Amino acid sequence: MSIKLNTRQVGDVTVVDVSGRITLGEGSSALRDLLRDLVSKEQKKILLNLGDVSYIDSSGIGELVSGFTTVANQGGSLKLLSLTKRVKDLLQITKLYTVFDVKDDEAEAVARF
């Protein structure tokens, strides 16, 4: 299953529901384009819901890191929501888990921006 991205607004936070695979090619470029588009529209509070992401490769990790730094450099904030065990393990072994602000509950995550 390729990537699917759905954007919704909760207050001033943009929640991006991501599902499928974030891998080199269509998956990672779609996510990159969306994040750049949001930042260009001054939507700088972004919550990436990865609850339905089945697979992330190193290119996908790269896009998460890139998105995180791009948003931060523009004075915004990008948080991650609902990591699956596999994605959590992946971020832990790459030492990125503590870099990202990771939440399990959407309401709590939105309140923390």
Place this chain on the structure above:
Amino acid sequence: MVPFRLYALFRTFGRTGSTTVIDQDYSSTLESVDVAESEIIKAAEEAGFDEDSLHQISMAARECLVNAVVHGNRYNRNKKVHLSVSNENGRFTIKIGDQGDGFERQEVPDPLQEENVLRHSGRGLFLMEAFMDEMSVAKAEPSGTIVTLVKNLGGH
């Protein structure tokens, strides 16, 4: 002349009792990566790996195939990625070869070093090593790189 079926049997089981499950060239495209990854996972399923191991094999193989296509062959349509997969008594071995210029492994920055953690790329080799029981990189002749990934059934 050796009858084809006998030849195929010899090629499959060889002299050591190992089973060669895949021995194939792929074009240097991302579509080929998807196809080769699926073939590897099918072979690993048939070898009896559990779901977590299948995911790890899939991740490692994909990273390796992407490296071969993107960094090795640089999407060159005249260059091939060679994949072989064998299973010898639960020792599941994947060899992925490209026809690129090769690289020195010690020159690849450690992605876990503080200064590299936020880099956009450079985690592929690390993930292959993390997810497999063995990983080695060798130069191919006359050019290119062969990466060998091994996963043992039962984790030994």
